[in-house]
Amino acid sequence: FEDHSLETVYKETVGPFSMKVGMLDNSQKDFPTPVDFKTTIGKYSSFAISGTFLPFGEKLTMNLQGTLTALDIPSLNPYSVQHNDYRFDSGHADEDIKWRLYKDELDSEIDLTIKKLKYKRLNEGSEDRFKQATGIPFNYAVNLLKDKENNIRVRLSVKGDIRKPD
Helix, strand or coil, X not given: CEECCCCCCEECCEEEEEEEECCCCCCCCCCCXXXXXXEEECCCEEEEEEEEEECCCCCCEEEEEEEEXXXXXXXXXXXXXXXXXXXXXXXXXXXXXXXXXXXXXXXEEEEEEEEEEEEEECCCCCCCHHHXXXXXXXXXXXXXXXXXXXXXXXXXXXXXXXCCCC
């Protein structure tokens, strides 16, 4: 995978992929189809998602659970350096994901854990772009989020009508 929209191109190896999709039958609109997808990201990270969806219903419906394991945070430096003037020296992220979509109504939860995060500010003499955008310095924000073991744990809930994402 490559993202050329950045000043420094983001490159990451993704794959091999494994995907299984159960029976698809457009004559049974309320029949759930099982799906299972797995891949690797970089050297040590993996992503897996499984569940069911109704591909032929009038409105989109699915119930999926997934995990992202050991995502290497320094690999995301092209994004961080361009937008925040910070370089990550170490750290990895784990994530548990639950996506429930019933007739276009999304109800999702993301549990994110970041461990062993170390970072360095680039361009010490310049204005802090993170502080300009948020009102607080990056290191304060990170320290506010850390627990006793210096890990960051965040639970995000995203809900609403996917056809009206205001």
